[in-house]
Amino acid sequence: MRIRRLGQGLLAAAFIAPLAVAQAQAQQPTMEELLQRLEQQEQAIKVLERRLEIKEETDATAAKSAGVVKASEKGFTVQSADGANNVKLRGLLHIDGRALLSEDDTIVDDQFLLRRVRPIVEGTVGGIYDFRFTPDFAQGRTVIQDAYVTGRFAPGFQLTAGKFKAPIGLERLQSASDIRFVERAYPTQLVTNRDIGLQVAGNLLEDRLAYQVAYLNGSNDGRSSEDFSDVEVNDDKEWAGRIFAQPFANSDSFALRGLGFGVAGSYTSQEGNATQTLLPQYRTPAQSTFFKYRSAAVATGDRTRIAPQVYYYAGRFGLLGEWTEVSQDVAMPGTLGVREDQVDTTAWQIQAAFFLSGEEESFKGYKPNSVFSLENGTWGGWEIVARYHELDIDDAAFDGGGDSFADPLASARKASTIGVGLNWYLNQNLKWVLNYEVTSFDGGAADGGDREDEEAILTRVAVGF
Amino acid sequence: MTQSNWTLLRSGLLLLAAALAAPVLHAETLLNVSYDPTRELYEDYNAAFAKYWKTKGGKDITIKQSHGGSGKQARTVIDGLPADVVTLALASDIDALVTQGKLLPANWQARLPQNSSPYTSTIVFLVRKGNPKQIKDWGDLAKPGVSVITPNPKTSGGARWNYLAAYAWALRQPGGNDATAQGFIKKLYKNVPVLDTGARGSTTTFAQRGIGDVFISWENEAYLATEELGPGKFEIIYPSLSILAEPPVAVVDKVALRRGTADVARAYLEYLYSKEAQEIIARHHYRPRDSEIAAKYAKDFPKIEMVTIKDFGGWAKAQKEHFGDGGIFDKIYTN
Numbered sequence: 001m002r003i004r005r006l007g008q009g010l011l012a013a014a015f016i017a018p019l020a021v022a023q024a025q026a027q028q029p030t031m032e033e034l035l036q037r038l039e040q041q042e043q044a045i046k047v048l049e050r051r052l053e054i055k056e057e058t059d060a061t062a063a064k065s066a067g068v069v070k071a072s073e074k075g076f077t078v079q080s081a082d083g084a085n086n087v088k089l090r091g092l093l094h095i096d097g098r099a100l101l102s103e104d105d106t107i108v109d110d111q112f113l114l115r116r117v118r119p120i121v122e123g124t125v126g127g128i129y130d131f132r133f134t135p136d137f138a139q140g141r142t143v144i145q146d147a148y149v150t151g152r153f154a155p156g157f158q159l160t161a162g163k164f165k166a167p168i169g170l171e172r173l174q175s176a177s178d179i180r181f182v183e184r185a186y187p188t189q190l191v192t193n194r195d196i197g198l199q200v201a202g203n204l205l206e207d208r209l210a211y212q213v214a215y216l217n218g219s220n221d222g223r224s225s226e227d228f229s230d231v232e233v234n235d236d237k238e239w240a241g242r243i244f245a246q247p248f249a250n251s252d253s254f255a256l257r258g259l260g261f262g263v264a265g266s267y268t269s270q271e272g273n274a275t276q277t278l279l280p281q282y283r284t285p286a287q288s289t290f291f292k293y294r295s296a297a298v299a300t301g302d303r304t305r306i307a308p309q310v311y312y313y314a315g316r317f318g319l320l321g322e323w324t325e326v327s328q329d330v331a332m333p334g335t336l337g338v339r340e341d342q343v344d345t346t347a348w349q350i351q352a353a354f355f356l357s358g359e360e361e362s363f364k365g366y367k368p369n370s371v372f373s374l375e376n377g378t379w380g381g382w383e384i385v386a387r388y389h390e391l392d393i394d395d396a397a398f399d400g401g402g403d404s405f406a407d408p409l410a411s412a413r414k415a416s417t418i419g420v421g422l423n424w425y426l427n428q429n430l431k432w433v434l435n436y437e438v439t440s441f442d443g444g445a446a447d448g449g450d451r452e453d454e455e456a457i458l459t460r461v462a463v464g465f
Numbered sequence: 466m467t468q469s470n471w472t473l474l475r476s477g478l479l480l481l482a483a484a485l486a487a488p489v490l491h492a493e494t495l496l497n498v499s500y501d502p503t504r505e506l507y508e509d510y511n512a513a514f515a516k517y518w519k520t521k522g523g524k525d526i527t528i529k530q531s532h533g534g535s536g537k538q539a540r541t542v543i544d545g546l547p548a549d550v551v552t553l554a555l556a557s558d559i560d561a562l563v564t565q566g567k568l569l570p571a572n573w574q575a576r577l578p579q580n581s582s583p584y585t586s587t588i589v590f591l592v593r594k595g596n597p598k599q600i601k602d603w604g605d606l607a608k609p610g611v612s613v614i615t616p617n618p619k620t621s622g623g624a625r626w627n628y629l630a631a632y633a634w635a636l637r638q639p640g641g642n643d644a645t646a647q648g649f650i651k652k653l654y655k656n657v658p659v660l661d662t663g664a665r666g667s668t669t670t671f672a673q674r675g676i677g678d679v680f681i682s683w684e685n686e687a688y689l690a691t692e693e694l695g696p697g698k699f700e701i702i703y704p705s706l707s708i709l710a711e712p713p714v715a716v717v718d719k720v721a722l723r724r725g726t727a728d729v730a731r732a733y734l735e736y737l738y739s740k741e742a743q744e745i746i747a748r749h750h751y752r753p754r755d756s757e758i759a760a761k762y763a764k765d766f767p768k769i770e771m772v773t774i775k776d777f778g779g780w781a782k783a784q785k786e787h788f789g790d791g792g793i794f795d796k797i798y799t800n
Contacts, residue, residue, distance in 0.1 A: 043612065046676045047658040053674075054661060 073428040075120075075465050084127035090120040092177060093463040094138075098286055101455035108288045114138045115460070116176060118145060128152045143226045145194060156202035163225060164199065166192035167212035167242040168264040170309035170322045171349070178365055180318075181421055182435050182458040183285045185349035185389035187324040189222035191305060192240065192266065196225050196232075208249050210262075214240045218268045218303075221280035221326055221345075233276050238268035244309070258313030260363070266305045272298035279330065282345075282391055284415060285437045286456035290444055291393055291411040294332060294404070300340060301329035311363055316354055318361030323348040334403030343405065344394040351387030359383075359425075371427040381425035385435075390416040398443075412444030412451050433460040494527045495726055495733060498548035500535035500622050500712065501663035502686040506749040507552070513745060514736050518729065526729060534663035535622030542566065542717065549721045549730040552714040554622020556580070557780035559715050569718045582711035583737035584751040587771060588623075588630045590702040591671065591680040591687040598678040602704050603634040606679060607652035614670050614677035616661045618787075618794050622712070623664040625788055627681040630708040632787075633772040637706065651797045672699065683710070684766075685750035709771040 029037070063081065070077040079086035094116035100108055115138055122132040134146035148162025165173055169191035171184045197216035204211070218238035219225055244262030251257050272278035278299035281292040309322040325346045332339050353361055359369050359381045368381030392414045397406045419437035426432065435458040444451035497507060511528040518526055531538065531546065535554035542548045543566040553559055562568045574581045592600050598611050606613050616624040631653055635646035659676060661667040664686055671680035672694040679702075682690070687701045714734045721727040736742055743755040747762040759766075777783035787793045 043658075043676065046674055050659050050670050050674050050676055054659065054666065057666075058662065 073465060082127075085123070085125050087121065087123035090122065091463070091465055092116050092118040092120065094176070095461045096182060097457075097459040099457045100286055100288075101457065102452055108286050115182075120146075143224075144230060145224075154202070155207075156204050158201045160199040160201065161197075163194055163196045163230065166195050166216060166219070166238075166240045166266070167199065167201070167214055168192060168240050168266055168305060168307050169324065170262075170264075170307070170311065171320065174320075174363060175365070177462070177464040178363070180351060180353050180383070180385045180423065181285070181387065181419060181437075182433055182460045183287070185285075185351065185387060186282070186347035186391035186415070186417070187307065187322045187349055187389070189280070189282050189391065190324045190326045190345060190347050191222065191264075191307060192216070192219045192224075192238070193222060194224040194226075195219045195238070196230060197237070206250055208246050210242075210244045210246075212240075212242045216240060218270055220278055221328075222282075223280065228276065234270060236268060236270040238266055238270075238303075240264070240266035240305075255314055258311075258318075258362070260312075261310040262308075264305075264307040264309065267302070269302050270299055272300065274298070279328070282393075282415070284439045284454055284456070285417060285419065285435070285458060286439075286454060288454065290415050290439075290441060290451065291391075291406060293330070293397070293406050297330055297332040297405045299328060300331035302342075303328045313361045313363065316358060316361060318353040318363075319350070320353075320363075321348070321350040330397070330405050332403065332405055334400060336403070339400055339403055339405075341396045341399070341405070342394075343397045345392065345397075347389065347391040349387055349389035351385065351389075353383055353385045356382040356384060366425060367428060368425040372424075380427060381423075383423040383425070385419075385421040385423060387419050388417070389419075390414065408443055409446050409448060410444065412441035414442035416440050429463060429465045431460075431462045433458075433462065435459070493524045493726065493729060494529060495549045495729060496529045496531065496547060497550050497552055497733070498531045498538050498542055498546060499552040500538060500554040501532055501665040502623070502668070502683050502689070503552060503712075504530065504532050504665070505689070506685075506746065506751065509745050509749070510737070510742060513741055514733055517736060517739075517741070518732065521732075523729060523732075528733070532663075532665070534616065534620040534666075536561075537620045537662060542568065547720045547724065548717050549724065549726045550714065550716050550734055552712065552734075554710070554712050555625060555780060556711070556713045556774075557784040558622055559713055560781065560784075562715075562717065566719075568720065569715055573715045574713060576716075577714065577734060578738060579754050580711060581713045581715055581734075583714060583734075583742070583754055584712065584746045585754070586684050586710045586712065586751050587707045587769070588626050588704075588710065589682055589684050589687050589707065590704060591682045591690055591699050592678065592702055594698050594700060596700055596702065600679045600702060603631050603649075603653075603706070604638075606631070606656065606681070607649055608656075611656050611679065612658055612677040613653060613656045614659065614661075614667050614680040615657055616664055616667045620662040621664055621667075623683050623686075623710075624667075625784075626683075626708055626710045628787065628794065629774070629777060629783065630704075630706070630772070631681075633708060633776060634704065634706045647793060647797060650793075654798055668694070684752075688750040703767050703769050706770050706772065709773045711774070 065081055067081060068079045070079065075088045075090035077086055077088045096115040097112050098108065099110040116136060117138040118134050118136045120134045124130050128151060130150045130152065132146045132148055136143045136145045144163060146164060148160050148164045150158055150160040152158050169188050171179065172188045172191055172193060195216040197214055199212055199214040201212040216238045217225055217232045218236060220227060242262060242264035244260060246260040248256035248259055270278050277297060279293045279297055281289050283289050304327045305324065307322060307324040312319045325344060327342055327344045330341060330343050355361060357369060359366060366381065370378035370380055372378065372380035398404050398408045398413060417437050417439040419435055421433060421435040424432045437456050437458065439454040441451035499507060507530050515526050515528065535558045539553060539558035539561045542551060542562055551559060556574060559573060563571050590600060605611060615627045618624040618628050632646050632650055635641055635649035659670050661670055664683055667680060668686055668690055670676050672690045691699045691701060714737065716730045716734060721730040740755060740758065743753040743758040747753045747758050752766050753759045774780055774783060
């Protein structure tokens, strides 16, 4: 029986086995089918790759036309994809403190003040036209500091129209963010600050020589056109020009690369009147007035300025010097008729700066090696500064006794100031400035002697971006 | 300042301004914003025109070209690209410059002969050597398993001609109507794996990336592929019915007047109708308008039955119905 069942099983197996093999063979894809499938897979991969490629092309095209928004320590910028058009939002905030240590501290009240509050909008349109608009809301008034457009047609030919810094004083041309003392030195008080007009400027010889020629409404020493509400008060204009060389600017020489020197000057012939005398006043670093003309004196003709200037920066050390003379024709009705004379006023300064923390000194800006952080134990940049500056008024201003252009019992003939300071750069945008300045005078006291020395502590918290 | 000094200063400034402006005013440039496949045509034509313009007493001229999908190019001009002339794939793209950009008058098409179309073209099929999928006519493109390459009608003028040619064929089939035509178009676009933004991109997809069985192509672009991108690798198939594509040209008045290039821009387009230009056009496989030149190159342009844009009620109607936002193409492609 068992043998019979075994035989039946073998017989069934013999029949089924070939059928199963045949079925299995029928399920195997042919070579042609395999090639077809391979081709389909290959096409699918190519399609995916191409779709990716098209997406990348589309994204790249979109990126080319998309604007760019940037934020950095230099401000906030909205820029077209090609960079030809951009608008930057920047700002400058100077919070000052002034204190006089002199016995006669009634000349200037000890005070905190907002010295500069300037939102700055600047940018470029069409790739070569730069513009800048800077209002200033400090000290309870609104002033337009800058409002100009510059066409950069070529490195050697740039045309500016609007209100801008007159190209005369070296320290005046240094940005308010970069000056090393709270207040600029005396030579700056003899040159025009900002004025309205036209300027042609350029950089030649691979930036080793810069020039500026400006044609301006004309402003008083140290002052801006806002003294006249930014409106011209007469038909007379002022020419100003400056040429400045940095002969080793592109040199490998560490010792010479930071040397720059030049000369600037201006000329105008303007007639003042009882309303606009067109004559200046001069102040100490603490902003106390130590010289002013009598109220009846007016400008009456030529005003000429000459201003040789130099700076030198090498590593941690920086030096800046300038000498300025302004010759002003002055007239005043006196007891013997109208007195006229030329008053020559000179000022000069030399200032030195040294980064204790190792940063490089330069005319334009600073970059601290570290930022102040208690957490990280870093202290930012530390810089010491010192300067000597003086302003000397021509004796012609005091000649004539009671008919003198300036009252010798109220105005000093000369102010000499020595100042030292410490600057702490907490980071690229924030600094704290501390100055100690001592000013001595020749004349100017009511008793005919010298005005009392002025000792001043000046401090500033400055934010700039 | 005295009067004489003022006069001197003014004169000096005027002279300075004139001296600075002189080189700028002397230089003459023209920007031709065109559609995708015309790169090679206008490279040759620009050289010929510059030579011609000089002989006519004109100044040296530099002609710049910009190419892309026709619709996309029109958008760019509307957005501010200072095109002195446009040479686009279809009239509706230039109409957009009128309606959306107000850059030229509405009668622009009447300002030059033949509706401002100095050359025509048509739509053909480019298949791989041996035509492995045996594609003969539009109906084959909607069959399962056939991979079709055509650009996006939303951005490419050529793609709109492709679409309309297919639509016209479907309408002519037995029992054909708008519903059956749309059904056919839907099946066709289901076979499209990649939608490029322009015709040149689709040429790259088909000829260089090796994707697809058939490329619905401008006639000139198909020749370019067979002659330059893969000699011996492709075949051109003329379907039983195609469409007469009339790429138009126009001066962009607002730009040309502002830039002082109106005269040279007009001359640039008028010269397209000259014998010399028509010869260049024919050599680049665009169908010339000039009968003499057309006869000379007749063997290069097989005669096939063609519909025209008038069969669709003109471009304004066709554009709105088929390619406008929410139009037939949007419905077909998104559903």
